[in-house]
Amino acid sequence: MAKVYPQEPTSPPYSSFGPETYTLWMKSLVCHSNGCTVYDSNGAVVYRVDNYDTKGRRxxxxxxxxxxxxCTIHKKLxxxxxxxVYRGNDNSNRKIQTQKPWFQVKRCYKMITGKVTCQITKECQKYCIEKTGSxxxxxIVGIDxxxxxxxKQKHSSSGVVLGNDVLTLDVLGCIDHSLIMAFVTVFGLICGRL
Structure with a gap:
């Protein structure tokens, strides 16, 4: 089940840099496992995260x-x-200890609201993820x-609000979409949703 709609994607998702609207379904395509599935605006599956045993794996x-x-996301003990977060597919402990991370994420709390946020450092660039509204x-906000x-929570075309596990993600800037999905994955781990 790779597609929701019959149209073919025009380019590989990992090379996208323009604006795009994704649907995040905070469920795995694999039965009885944790994770999330990401669909593009044509309904094709473009990204996925599968945790086969428990939520919040290292x-x-x-x-x-x-x-x-x-990318491989590694929680520091x-x-x-x-x-x-390390780019690519080599996630052995020995390689992770010697390889330079693609980016790093630090969890923090806003003292006034008590909401979870996180700061992301990617070389000289900085981003922040903050909860809003619901x-x-x-x-995801840049340093500037x-x-x-x-x-935000997804609404159907007829205006029906879908469940808490279905979100609409609007990528607004000219940024690597795989980087944004890595940010979203880490934030899902921080919030205990993956």
């Missing part, structure tokens, strides 16, 4: 449609609330304050 992989590992809504992506 190592989680983000896959594209073809099953290629785009001795650093409270910190995740390192229980599941969030947005520009919104890069915005997620």
């Amino acid at each position: 190592h989680v992989n983000l896959f594209d449609l073809r099953g290629r590992v785009l 001795l650093a409270f609330g910190r995740w390192d 229980k599941t809504a969030f947005r 304050g520009d919104i890069v992506a915005d997620a």
Whole structure:
């Protein structure tokens, strides 16, 4: 089940940089496992995360449609609330310890609202993910304050609000979509949804 609609995607999802609207279904395509599935605006599966045993694993992989590992997310055991994300498919412990992370994520809380947020550092670039409005809504903001992506609970074309596990993600900026999906995956782990 790779498609919801019959149209073929025009380009591989990992090379997308323009604006796009995705549907995030916070469920795995594999029965009785945790994860999420990401559909593009044509209804094709473009990204997926599958945790076969339990939520909140130390190592989680983000896959594209073809099953290629785009990145490995590794939770640091001795650093409270910190995740390192490595590009590619080599997730052995020895390689992770010597390889430089693609980006790092640090969990933090807003003291006034008590909401979970996280700070992302990718080389000299910085991003922040913050919850907005409803229980599941969030947005990704660049260091300059520009919104890069915005997620909110999905509504059907007839206006029916879908469940808390179905979100619409609007990627607004010219940014690598696989990077945005890696951000979303880490945030799902932080919030205990994956």
